[in-house]
Amino acid sequence: MSILEIVQKAYHKNGRAQPFYVAIVDDPAEGDTKLVIMFDEPDCTAVLSLDKLINDEDISSRNSYSGDRYDARLRDAIWDPEGDEY
Numbered sequence: 262m263s264i265l266e267i268v269q270k271a272y273h274k275n276g277r278a279q280p281f282y283v284a285i286v287d288d289p290a291e292g293d294t295k296l297v298i299m300f301d302e303p304d305c306t307a308v309l310s311l312d313k314l315i316n317d318e319d320i321s322s323r324n325s326y327s328g329d330r331y332d333a334r335l336r337d338a339i340w341d342p343e344g345d346e347y
Contacts, residue, residue: 263290265331270339282339285311286331297331299339306332 270284284297293312300306306328313324 263288265334267335267338268294284335284339286335291326295326295331297335297339299332299336301340303336304329304332306336 266287266289268285268287270282272280272282274280279300279302281301282297282299284299286295286297288295291310293310296309296311296314298307308326308328308331310324310326
């Protein structure tokens with residue numbers, strides 16, 4: 262299993278809705294960079310290919326990745342609203 266590298270992350274309070282993190286993650290196994298949107302509740306994570314978004318490729322379900330797989334590997338490293346300035 263390759264190592265996922267968090268390039269950048271930011272916490273968003275999101276007004277009255279659920280707060281979330283957005284992270285840019287390098288995924289060498291897939292050969293591209295992912296945009297990860299992670300909410301407080303475990304397994305509530307969305308993952309898109311940032312490379313495909315930047316290149317204006319289709320953003321339908323073909324640009325969708327298993328959020329639970331990324332959640333399990335990244336949650337401890339991403340989710341820390343107490344430690345981040347926001």
